[in-house]
Amino acid sequence: MRLALDVLGGDNGAGPNVAGAVLAVNTNPDLTAVLVGDQGQIESLLAAATVPRERVEVVHAPVAVDMKEKPVEALRKKPDASIFRCWQLLAEGAVDGLVSAGNTGAVVAGAAKTRKFLKCVQKPGIATVMPTARGRCIIVDVGANVFPKPRHLLEYGVMGSVFARKILGIEQPKIGLMNVGEEEGKGHELVQKTFDLFRSGPLREQFVGNVEGRDIHRGTVDVIVTDGFTGNVVLKLCEGVFEFVLNLVNQEVVGALDAEKDKGGAALKGLMGRYHYSAFGGAPLLGVDGVCIICHGSSKERAIANALGVAAREVREKVNEAIVAEIGALPADE
Template identity: 50%
Template sequence: MRIALDAMGGDFAPEPNITGAIAALQADPALNVVLVGPQDQIDSQIEASGYCGDRLSVAHATQVVGMEEKPTDAMRQKPDSSISICWKMMAAREVDAVVSAGNTGAVVASGLKTRLFLKDVKRPGIAVTLPTIAGHAVLMDVGANPSARPSHLYQYAIMGEIYAREVLGVEVPKIGLINIGSEDGKGNDLYRDTYRLLSEGPLKDNFVGNVEGRGLYQGEADVLICEGFVGNVVLKVSEGMADFLMQEASKQILGSLDTERDQAKRAFMDMGKRYRYHETGGAPLLGIDGICIICHGSSDAQSISNALKGSATFKDRGINSQIAEHLAQKPVA
């Protein structure tokens, strides 16, 4: 498997990207990684690492998209950016996957520009995995499509259900619709129409109805569907709340006796791993004819390594072929 890694993506690039790529190559002999970015800068980092294998190569890119740049401006002004080159390589079938911790908007916009969609997919969406009392849940979409239609959300339910089953190991994923209330008829036209599609269509046996925001972490559903605006707000609030709770808990731990403090710290760190980005690697952009994993900007080497290995898992489980097959069987206007 050949993966294009945006070597310049992220807050601390390129060091964690290159270190993470080398770790992934050492863990999986079937992987080949192409580091995309300024050749001289990447070559010097590889030389400093001491890596001398033949499964790590470099594709030169003269431009880099900043984390705060407006995606539309970046696409127009920086056609030779590392993000653009990654997508061009996948569109040309030179690589099987794209991994980036760079500007999320630019990664998505560049991908949408290629129109590299699976057959019958109306709009790709980003799926993130979040911890719940019951285990984990998939939340989709979290930012790729803020102006969704009912048919888009219906397809997200199909994609999310497949992802939850194949990657999270949920045998029969329960599907919920994020809404402002659990009763039928809640929400605006988008959510009412989506509710009808899910409750009357082929997914009705998996559909558990509307789920309020607090129900996400209670494990009321394994797949939670919403449009990108709501999903992004939910994700960012969740991140902020997790950080807040970790900081408050640490204050209590530091006030404990030495022995208790050591035990509490270990328990605290184990719990914290469920929320830390490097444990899950990144979020897939589902619906792409290829594989795209979007990592958090603060990703470290372990996160990048996990994202690269996760791309291989995505391919091995046949996620895309299953999505295309199910969409062909369950069309929606």
């Protein structure tokens, strides 16, 4: 399979992107990486790498979208920027998927521009995988669709469930609806109507009802459906709380030790590494006709390689075919 990588995306420049692609190509024998960015720069990075060159291609697209740039303006002013070239390659059928650590809004804008969506899906949603006390759970949407309709959330339930089965290996994923209380009837109109859609449709067996913020990390469910506004706040809040708490632990717990300070510090570092976002392979934009994974802007080699690995698995496991079949089995939208 062929996956495009936006080499100019992210805070760290081409180096970690190319290194991540090299790692992914070396660990996925069926993967050809199409590196989209400044050709000269990519070639010189590749010259220093050990990688089967027949599975690494380069597409020259030296213009970058800045992390702070307004997506719609970027699309107008820089239609050939590396991230948009990745989308063009997908639209032309030249690649099966794309990975970018660039401006999230620009990635989503590129999707909207090429209209490369699954026909059955009304609005794509960004999913993110979170660690929990029982394993992992997936939250959809974390920012693509800040004011969704109930039908969109129902489709996020289907897509999240397929992803949980095929990529996270959870046989019968339980789905929860993010709300302000567990009882039926809680929350605003959007969640009340969404609750009814889940309860009356083919997902009723998997749908456990409303869940609350504290359920995410308890691992109460495997898939959490929410609007992109709440989901985006959740995503960034988790990052902030992890940072805050682990800094405190480093200062106050590791800092309180004497002879075993190194041992405690190493254990904390190990924990931070295992629960760092880079271990979870980026955030898939579900509902695209192809595969699209958005990485954190600060992604380094390992995060990029993991994201390419997840994208490759999405292709192998035919995630989209399953999404099309299962959304097709839903009652028609009224």
